[in-house]
Amino acid sequence: MFILSQSKVFVILYLICSLAVSIYCTNAYAEDSTETHLFDVVNAVITNNLDIQINARDVDSARGAWQSEVGAFDETVSSTFGYARTETPNTKYQASELQSPTTRENVAEYSMGVSKKFRSGISVSPTIELTKTNALSKAAYYSIGADTTNMASFSLNVTIPLLKGSGADVVAANEKAAKINYDASKLYQNNFVAQQVAQAVQYYWSLYKMFITLQIYKETEDRARQLLVNTQKLIEHGNLPAANIEQVKANLASKRASRISSEQNIVQAQADLGTMMGLKDNRIWRLTPASFTGVKYDNLTELQQSKDEQLIEIALQRRNDLGSLKMLAQAQVILMAAAKKNMLPQLDLTLSGGYNGLSERDSFSDYFTAYGKNVAGPNASAQISLNFPLRNNEATGAFIQQKAAYEKAMLNVDNTIITIRANVINALNLYRNSIRRYKEAHESVGYYKKAADNEHKKLSMGAATLNSTIDMENYLTNARLAELDAENALLNSIITVRYQTGTVFSKGEGKFMYNIGNLISLPNINVE
Numbered sequence: 001m002f003i004l005s006q007s008k009v010f011v012i013l014y015l016i017c018s019l020a021v022s023i024y025c026t027n028a029y030a031e032d033s034t035e036t037h038l039f040d041v042v043n044a045v046i047t048n049n050l051d052i053q054i055n056a057r058d059v060d061s062a063r064g065a066w067q068s069e070v071g072a073f074d075e076t077v078s079s080t081f082g083y084a085r086t087e088t089p090n091t092k093y094q095a096s097e098l099q100s101p102t103t104r105e106n107v108a109e110y111s112m113g114v115s116k117k118f119r120s121g122i123s124v125s126p127t128i129e130l131t132k133t134n135a136l137s138k139a140a141y142y143s144i145g146a147d148t149t150n151m152a153s154f155s156l157n158v159t160i161p162l163l164k165g166s167g168a169d170v171v172a173a174n175e176k177a178a179k180i181n182y183d184a185s186k187l188y189q190n191n192f193v194a195q196q197v198a199q200a201v202q203y204y205w206s207l208y209k210m211f212i213t214l215q216i217y218k219e220t221e222d223r224a225r226q227l228l229v230n231t232q233k234l235i236e237h238g239n240l241p242a243a244n245i246e247q248v249k250a251n252l253a254s255k256r257a258s259r260i261s262s263e264q265n266i267v268q269a270q271a272d273l274g275t276m277m278g279l280k281d282n283r284i285w286r287l288t289p290a291s292f293t294g295v296k297y298d299n300l301t302e303l304q305q306s307k308d309e310q311l312i313e314i315a316l317q318r319r320n321d322l323g324s325l326k327m328l329a330q331a332q333v334i335l336m337a338a339a340k341k342n343m344l345p346q347l348d349l350t351l352s353g354g355y356n357g358l359s360e361r362d363s364f365s366d367y368f369t370a371y372g373k374n375v376a377g378p379n380a381s382a383q384i385s386l387n388f389p390l391r392n393n394e395a396t397g398a399f400i401q402q403k404a405a406y407e408k409a410m411l412n413v414d415n416t417i418i419t420i421r422a423n424v425i426n427a428l429n430l431y432r433n434s435i436r437r438y439k440e441a442h443e444s445v446g447y448y449k450k451a452a453d454n455e456h457k458k459l460s461m462g463a464a465t466l467n468s469t470i471d472m473e474n475y476l477t478n479a480r481l482a483e484l485d486a487e488n489a490l491l492n493s494i495i496t497v498r499y500q501t502g503t504v505f506s507k508g509e510g511k512f513m514y515n516i517g518n519l520i521s522l523p524n525i526n527v528e
Contacts, residue, residue, distance in 0.1 A: 345389075
């Protein structure tokens with residue numbers, strides 16, 4: 001039996017995968033597929049990105065928390081209905097006097113109340129109660145004084161907190177803080193969307209870079225193949241030793257390997273961008289960046305450092321993550337003020353009033369009209385209650401916690417401001433250095449292109465060696481790749497500046513408004 005070693009199996013699998021990728025890429029790129037534009041990418045990210053959708057659930061959760069706090073001031077209706085038949089044995093004396101051994105009666109009870117707590121802390125709860133009693137024995141008759149009684153009562157209770165729990169700044173503090181937290185979560189979500197869009201733009205430039213890299217390696221492979229043809233002719237004419245052909249073949253094989261590797265890099269870049277766009281099907285593998293001609297590199301100028309402070313101010317105004325943290329700190333201020341006031345003793349004044357009605361008829365309508373018959377009242381009462389914790393550890397501890405939460409929130413704000421300032425300066429310096437780097441890399445390609453052409457001419461005349469010619473070709477390839485890296489760094493630096501200054505999206509009524517300028521050019525200080 002023929003058995004392959006593990007290392008040989010890996011080698012064979014690698015060769016098969018490389019061949020498959022090469023065939024796939026060749027066929028896929030040859031298709032007449034629609035180019036993917038930056039607008040397509042950004043729109044897909046905003047609409048389909050799963051991380052954005054997951055993060056949006058936090059916004060929904062914050063909205064639910066706010067609505068829950070609003071519910072503390074909802075009117076609550078409570079209602080009960082009960083029926084009971086009771087029979088109670090009487091004493092010998094009661095049985096003799098009432099001529100009944102037991103007291104039997106039917107009792108039907110109904111009550112309904114409404115409670116409402118106002119944001120001032122005052123609570124109001126009106127209540128109505130109806131009790132119908134039917135005497136089923138003489139003892140019951142003598143007990144209630146009639147065959148049937150319909151007893152109705154109405155009461156209104158008002159509780160007024162005088163110290164702790166008094167005022168909207170305390171009672172409605174959780175509601176106000178929850179509303180602010182909800183608004184803060186929306187700002188944070190907007191910043192997260194901008195962050196995801198900026199990353200998607202960078203993935204787009206990475207895919208663009210991979211396609212150009214493949215093009216460079218294909219052209220390099222073509223030049224290596226042409227060098228092989230030229231070398232064979234020189235050998236045939238006796239101008240070069242036949243042994244030199246192996247070196248040229250090795251050079252061509254190396255260029256093929258680089259081209260195959262770059263094809264795999266395209267697949268990885270497509271996967272990164274497609275995942276960011278929320279694509280779930282084979283459209284990922286058809287992502288092809290549009291030919292990019294938006295930036296005129298020859299006209300790029302370095303932004304004056306005197307403009308840095310203006311861009312920092314724009315960032316401090318526009319960055320939604322900073323705005324979110326400021327709102328969270330504002331919520332902590334409200335909660336801290338409430339916690340401080342809640343350190344007071346609990347002193348409540350409760351006022352009650354009402355009246356009673358009575359009907360002795362056994363009709364159904366009298367059960368509900370007893371409120372207006374034989375009215376007695378009004379009833380009135382007042383009560384003051386005091387709850388004074390001697391050590392007050394619970395309220396004091398709650399205030400200390402809330403004060404710490406406020407201080408932490410303010411430190412987060414200060415730290416974010418410092419971080420934003422540093423990141424804006426860093427992004428601007430990266431942009432300036434990227435311009436210089438690209439210009440130098442661009443010039444380098446021009447020089448190496450001429451040098452490589454000259455080396456080929458000298459080789460044909462016998463004035464250069466194969467080593468020097470191959471080396472110059474490698475120098476040219478490396479220079480072109482370095483130019484592509486510099487271009488990619490420049491494009492990435494632009495979107496980085498946009499994100500760090502909070503200008504990925506434009507101002508306006510729309511939630512996510514943008515144009516191509518938001519993606520490939522620095523923010524306009526006069527407009528932003």
